Amino acid sequence: MKAFSLVAGLLVAHGAAAARAYSNTGSKRQYDSESGPTIPSYYFDVPVDHFSSNTDTYKNRYYVNDTYYQTGGPVILQDMGEEGFTQSAAQTYMGGEDARSASMELAKQLHGIVIGWEHRYYGRSxxxxxDDDTYIPKQGLDGYKYLTVQQALEDVAYFANNFNKTDLADNKVIKSTASLDPYHTPWIFxxxxxxxxRAAWLRLTHPEIIYASWASSAPVQAQYDGSLYFDPIARALPKNCTNDFAAAAKYIDETFKSGTNSELSAMKYAYSAIFDYYGYSDESDFSDDYSDEVTAYAIGEAFSDLIAGGGQYQDAGAATTTQLICDYMEGFDVKGFKNGVADASSSKDILSVLEDLDGSGSNFPTDGVAASIDSNGDYYAFWxxxxxxxxxxxDDSYDDSYYRTVKRSKTPRVHKLRIPDAEEDSMMTDNYAWTWQTLQEVGYYQASNDSNNGESYPLLSDAFNTSSFRIELMESFEYYSYSDLSYSDFPTYLNNSWLESLGGWNIKASNVMFTNGEFDPWRAFSVATQESHxxxxxxxITQDVPACNKVSNGSDAFGIVYEGAVHASDLVWWPGIDGGQANLTKPLDDGVQLFLNAWSVWSKCFNASRDDIRNGKGVDGSGHGANGSTPSSGSGSGSGSGSSDNSDDKKNAASRANEVLGFASLGALVAGFFLI
Structure with a gap:
């Protein structure tokens, strides 16, 4: 994600690095389908606070597509997560004429109904x-006190328990939802x-609600240090390229520590000219110069964005993003540059030298530009x-229109190639909501590790570090919302203790399929992580389907890693999309088939397991929770959370989660969640 400690002028200069995302933290790919079918939308009254006596409710938006539904089919809930679930998103994930999605493919095969769920604080929910002017709550940052992962999970549980009371007046197939509660019908997330x-966490905390989950590119390891994001990218790139990125980062740090005035001037001007005008604005000249305001952090941030392919790598893969950058780097005409610089009289003249180069002076050195030069290799790697x-x-392959659309917002790399529609006004509200979640609870600060411990690929500048990243997030929050905020208004530290209690990399949840792209940056935080360092x-990662309700022993996880693919490339496809593979539909096809294989095993146990949970026998009939734990002594009481009588649903929300996880007390379950 991103952090920003720059002056106002630079805050708008480099927003794309901040916009790379788990999402949060999803591959929110959407295609422009004005001619596609309109997906009926509805609103459901949900408690504002599931963990107090507060009786206030708000209206949460959801969509329903019942095209393939037949009696006995499952409910398939497609979650949108950290951005608004717009109509264009609904058409993409729930019924576009050209798009194919995992949810609709499952509905077609299993005769299910698909529900599109919008996360609280996003879109219209x-x-x-x-505030219409600042895009943050009218009461200030205190208005985010109900924006926690746990509150949002409870929204789904509450909705599912009460879905059998809804009236789908605008849908054509389903006449009654009376039997579509989680007790009578299996729900798939x-x-x-x-x-x-969220798919994995909901199955873990509410197995009485969510019977099975498909968790694609799920960064279940929520942590402060997000430097690992760049490791899978490095693995996708040739060694000469990663060597030169590392050399350039070293040159940035050393120049700011002990470089000459002329070296600093040239570096700063190069940044302010190229990364601002060529990367993030409509200007195409080097006439404007605010290089005196450029910091080491700003330059380090800009280079992190290069490594991430201008913010597009995680969705499109290396071939059309970072690999192009690598090709330009390794084709750098060192000799031509040397000759031109020798005649340059100022920093601005060096930029003119770059404009005149044609890339014909190098034959792609095996170990990189820096290693191919006897001295000052880091200097030439930087240039x-x-x-x-x-x-x-x-390059025609790069399109920065998305970043301009979101006003170059400084949100973490999570909102991916989003196509604006009639709800463009909610995009800034979404950005702030996710920024708050990263500051409060999930982290993923995609910068260099402050101590440089554990970094297997030291590609980033030390100046662009996680501590500065977090500060930048807070400063950009104030800058872009035009709000009078101070550091004391923000969480003093990341409070991820409850998420850690769910297991992180070691999460154990039955009836969950975990999928990842081989080179997905978020793989580093998933169960398929390679970050042993x-x-x-x-x-x-095994494709052997586990028995229904069987928890992993911790040494394996059920799912698949798609060769050559990147982020959430298995959830949606339409003509023209690129997910890093030659066969673009393969992740979707393989994922659907594997889940269907699993469903043929898991679905047979639904009737037995629903009763076992409600009779205090756990998810497996032997008294175990969804993570294999032994429930607390109170678990046998049974809250009836899946029944049609939900009058006590709100007051028992915390105790139900406590029971299924096997925690001894609510305090242990929600430790640290309500600091603000």
């Missing part, structure tokens, strides 16, 4: 009133990125990267 984590940026941001386990 607002528990508190928002589908999500990618942050919604993928090779600048030249690559100059070319890449003018950072303390992550080395779990085997």
């Amino acid at each position: 607002l528990p508190v009133e928002m 589908v999500g990618g990125s942050y919604p993928g984590s 090779a990267a600048i030249w690559a940026a100059y070319n890449f941001y003018q 950072a303390g992550a386990p080395n779990r085997t």
